[in-house]
Amino acid sequence: MNNLTQFLAAETAEPLTDAQLADGFVAPLADLGLIAVTGADAASFLHNQLTNDVEHLGLNEVRLAGYCTPKGRLQATFLMWRSPESIFLQLPREIQPPLQKRLSMFVLRSKAKLEDATPEVALGIGGVQGEAALRDVFGALPAAPNTHIDSEHGTVVRVADAAGAPRYQWLTSSSTADAAWPTLAALAQGGPDAWIRSSILAGVPQITARTQEQFVPQMVNLELLGGVNFKKGCYPGQEIVARSQYLGKLKRRTARAIIDGQAHAGDEVFSLDDPGQPCGMVVNAAPNATGGTDALVEMKLAALGEAVRLGSAEGPAVRFQPLPYELDALDV
Known part of the structure; x- marks a missing residue:
């Protein structure tokens, strides 16, 4: 699509191939929201609520963090960074309002305020050509994963690489994105699932409404x-x-x-060695270009070497793939 408005409004898009993700793609991030926490006590308040260190979060640094129930179950995972004025927490828009309200309940006497800071436009851009296109807009880009920069063009967050190529989020205004669209439109254009799939390839989970309070962070x-x-x-x-x-x-x-069929977050999986009870749950899922689903699946480690199916022992096969990082020295 040559028009940014049409691209952002499109409800579906064909799944992108691994080659397209590596070469260069752009995807809307309309399903992600942003909370800004401001005030003199913003860092100390969040430090006492989240699983990660917030007080020592650097100005150009990006970190993951979780927000748990008292029983240690994740209510949300955040991508977190800061500016001189605010600390930002990115999470799915579907769970942002209740999470923002819940966190606000614990501010009490702290000098901290939580506000919706979701940008007018948020784009996921990846691959070699995607990086080049974004550099045409910004000039300089974050040099390594888990860093970000701010400029008059907005905020660029570099996240974990996927498919052997860099990935960025660009948060900006409608007018700025519209001016840059002729450059970005040459990239492979995916839907929100394209970005989710790239995160799956990177092995980075996201807690959604269907998986809240299901997992401890590990x-x-x-x-x-x-x-x-x-x-x-x-x-x-x-x-x-x-x-x-x-x-x-x-x-x-x-x-x-890779699942040989359609799957969604929250779906259960079953081992053929013990089909009477689930051995795991889909954390995130996105359709791939071959008609199946790429997924992150939380599992009993003992079942990883077994034949596993989606939904029941008669369901589609679940075929495990390597992660881009070590999993307790276990090759999956």
Whole structure:
């Protein structure tokens, strides 16, 4: 589509191939929202609520973080960064209002205020040609994953690479994005699922409405991605998260998989060796170009070497794939 408005309004798009993700693509991030936390106590307030260190978050740094129930179950995962005035928490828009309200309940006497800061336009841009197109707009880009820059053109956040290529989020105004669209329109154009799939290839989970309160952080590999700081002070669920880390061997992790059928977050999977009960749950899913689904699947580690099916023992096959990082030295 040569028109940015049409691109952002499109409800569906054909799944992109791995080659397109690596070469260059653009996708709307309309399903992601942004919370800005401002005030003198913003960092200390969030530091006492989230799984990661907020007080020492650098101005150009980007981190993952989780927000847990008192029982250590994730209510949300955030992409987190800061400006001189605010700390930003990115999460799915479907769970932003209740999470923002819940966090606000615990501000109490802290000098901190939570506001909706969702930008007019948010685009996911990746691949070699995507990087080049974005550089035409910005000039300089974040040099490494988990960093960001701000300019008059908006904010660019570099996240984990996928398909062997860089990925960026560009948060900006409608007018700025519209002016840059002729350059970006030459890239492969995907829907929101294209960005979700690229995150799956990167092994980065996102808690959504269907998976809230299902996992402790380690079950979705959050600490392997730098999203949990075990040396910081207390936060809701901290004792259980720490106990899961230090007492005994972790028995559940999240693996990457290709499913020979349609799958969605929250769907259960079953091992043929023990078909009477689920052995795991889909964390994130996105259609691929071959008619199946790419997914992150939280699993019993013992079942990773077994034949696994979606939904029941008679369901589509779940075929495990390598992650781009070590999973307790286990090759999946």
